[in-house]
Amino acid sequence: MTDNVKATSQPKTGQMVIHFTIFLALILSWELGAQMGWLDKLFFPAPSAILTSFWRIYVSQGNIWFHLYISLGLVFAGFTAGSILGVGLGAVVGMNATVRRFLQPYVIVLEATPRIAVAPLLIAALGFGATSKIAIIMLVCFFAPFINTLSGVINVDRDRFELMRSLGASKIQVLRKLVLPEAVPVIMAGERLALTSALSGVLVAEFIQRDQGIGTLILTYTRNLNMASAFACIFTLTLIGFLIFKGMERLDHRIAYWKNEAGLRRVGAKRARAWAAEQGGLARA
Amino acid sequence: MAKPVENSTASAQAKTVIEGRDVGKTFGGGAVIALEGANFTVAEGSFVSLVGPSGCGKSTLLRLIAGLIDRTSGSLTVHGRDITGPHTDVGMMFQRATLLEWRTAIENVLLPIEIQRSVTSADKARAAELLAMVGLKDFAFSFPSQLSGGMQQRVALARLLQTGADILLMDEPFGALDEFTRERLNLELMRIVSEVGATTLFVTHNILEAIFLADEVMVMTPRPGRLARMVHVPFARPRTPELTLTPEFNALVAEVRDILGTH
Numbered sequence: 001m002t003d004n005v006k007a008t009s010q011p012k013t014g015q016m017v018i019h020f021t022i023f024l025a026l027i028l029s030w031e032l033g034a035q036m037g038w039l040d041k042l043f044f045p046a047p048s049a050i051l052t053s054f055w056r057i058y059v060s061q062g063n064i065w066f067h068l069y070i071s072l073g074l075v076f077a078g079f080t081a082g083s084i085l086g087v088g089l090g091a092v093v094g095m096n097a098t099v100r101r102f103l104q105p106y107v108i109v110l111e112a113t114p115r116i117a118v119a120p121l122l123i124a125a126l127g128f129g130a131t132s133k134i135a136i137i138m139l140v141c142f143f144a145p146f147i148n149t150l151s152g153v154i155n156v157d158r159d160r161f162e163l164m165r166s167l168g169a170s171k172i173q174v175l176r177k178l179v180l181p182e183a184v185p186v187i188m189a190g191e192r193l194a195l196t197s198a199l200s201g202v203l204v205a206e207f208i209q210r211d212q213g214i215g216t217l218i219l220t221y222t223r224n225l226n227m228a229s230a231f232a233c234i235f236t237l238t239l240i241g242f243l244i245f246k247g248m249e250r251l252d253h254r255i256a257y258w259k260n261e262a263g264l265r266r267v268g269a270k271r272a273r274a275w276a277a278e279q280g281g282l283a284r285a
Numbered sequence: 286m287a288k289p290v291e292n293s294t295a296s297a298q299a300k301t302v303i304e305g306r307d308v309g310k311t312f313g314g315g316a317v318i319a320l321e322g323a324n325f326t327v328a329e330g331s332f333v334s335l336v337g338p339s340g341c342g343k344s345t346l347l348r349l350i351a352g353l354i355d356r357t358s359g360s361l362t363v364h365g366r367d368i369t370g371p372h373t374d375v376g377m378m379f380q381r382a383t384l385l386e387w388r389t390a391i392e393n394v395l396l397p398i399e400i401q402r403s404v405t406s407a408d409k410a411r412a413a414e415l416l417a418m419v420g421l422k423d424f425a426f427s428f429p430s431q432l433s434g435g436m437q438q439r440v441a442l443a444r445l446l447q448t449g450a451d452i453l454l455m456d457e458p459f460g461a462l463d464e465f466t467r468e469r470l471n472l473e474l475m476r477i478v479s480e481v482g483a484t485t486l487f488v489t490h491n492i493l494e495a496i497f498l499a500d501e502v503m504v505m506t507p508r509p510g511r512l513a514r515m516v517h518v519p520f521a522r523p524r525t526p527e528l529t530l531t532p533e534f535n536a537l538v539a540e541v542r543d544i545l546g547t548h
Contacts (some may be wrong), residue, residue: 157383159379159381159383160383160385162353162377162379162383163377163379163383164400165353165371166351166352166353166371166375166376166377167371167373167396167397167400167401167448168371168372168373168400168401169400173400177385177396177399177400178385181385181387182385182387184387257387258386258387258428258430264428264430264431267428268389268426268427268428268431269426271389271392271426272389272425272426275391275409275425275426278406278409279406279409279410279413
């Protein structure tokens with residue numbers, strides 16, 4: 001059965017060949033266009049030039065590492081703070097009907113406002129430097145987890161809620177044993193969105209502040225008309241974005257294990273082993 | 286006004302565990318009368334079916350006994366104690382299995398214990414025993430999504446028994462299942478409740494099912510919800526499906542249908 005699933009979900013070899021051919025043709029015609037002067041070399045540097053830039057910024061000059069380190073550090077800090085705040089507040093607001101009623105208008109207003117618009121204000125308030133950058137990232141990371149946690153908590157299954165009450169569960173027990181686990185898949189969807197936004201957030205922050213980080217690097221290269229290096233930075237971000245997406249997908253599969261077949265089998269087997277180790281198996285039952 | 290309720294001679298000798306006097310419940314500040322003037326007693330260890338069409342207040346009555354909602358009038362006691370909120374003398378089972386899908390079957394069965402206190406090794410052994418009792422010995426570490434609807438309700442039944450409550454409140458527990466599965470589960474339910482000696486209140490809108498399972502049938506009528514009559518079911522246990530083909534059984538079905546039809 002596992003083999004069947006794999007066979008259908010994996011693209012066939014023939015298709016892979018076609019994909020690769022198209023990709024190669026695209027790159028080659030781009031290269032050709034650039035070399036022959038059909039494309040404006042200033043805005044569309046040849047793939048070979050971009051590749052050379054990759055070598056330079058990663059190896060011979062190696063200057064991108066520092067900026068990557070700075071930017072990803074900010075993303076991590078802002079995302080962690082923003083999403084913890086979002087999930088926490090979402091849970092509190094969701095559990096309390098009164099708080100929800102009076103807070104809702106503000107949430108709607110804030111949600112309708114483009115978060116990036118507030119970025120200059122944050123810089124004015126917090127000054128240049130890491131603090132205001134992290135604040136900007138927090139701001140763009142906050143809403144998706146907040147809204148998703150809120151809706152997850154509000155939309156808790158009525159029958160299950162009634163069951164917990166009939167078992168005499170306290171409010172905290174209802175939250176810990178029913179509401180939060182049930183909201184996990186939708187919270188994870190919010191986190192995925194937040195992390196992607198964090199990447200945009202850090203770029204905006206660095207575009208504005210122009211001191212260090214990958215955003216500043218892109219800005220510097222384009223201003224110097226070194227488009228090949230700018231492209232190398234952008235493709236680096238493409239790769240990071242892709243890795244984030246894949247990483248979050250895997251994390252989601254692990255945390256919300258009951259939503260996928262492989263997770264059910266893995267966790268089920270693990271718990272059976274733990275039980276057997278502790279209870280000496282189910283043989284006595 | 287509520288009609289007088291017959292008390293059966295069989296249950297009159299046993300101890301009363303649930304007693305309702307003029308129990309009433311209105312919703313929307315009296316705009317909707319869900320239940321009016323219900324008088325009844327439930328004897329220890331008996332199986333009582335609540336039967337009637339939608340809106341007759343049978344689910345309301347069950348929720349009142351569970352303490353999930355507050356009554357508007359009358360008195361209602363369980364083991365002689367007034368009901369003021371959710372309490373652990375009763376366990377509930379719903380039409381949907383309401384299992385927690387991130388927990389294995391056995392972890393679902395242990396949930397009631399976890400809420401009361403920390404789980405001991407003996408609790409775990411008991412949970413395994415209960416799963417075996419409902420025929421799911423080999424599915425202890427399956428997740429709800431890996432089980433059929435009937436199996437999920439079996440887990441819910443095991444969880445209900447794990448509460449240790451001596452009164453089982455069941456709100457159309459097998460109503461969403463197919464006919465064959467339902468019949469089988471009804472038979473097993475009868476076996477299991479007699480094994481554990483629990484008092485059972487079973488809500489259904491199926492008259493045959495109500496009579497087949499019960500010692501007493503509370504026949505309820507709608508608009509406003511009322512307890513019309515308490516019908517005693519005299520058939521010996523264990524019962525087999527053939528019972529439903531006997532003239533005596535069908536006479537009782539006709540009697541209940543008659544009560545429901547005249548209201």
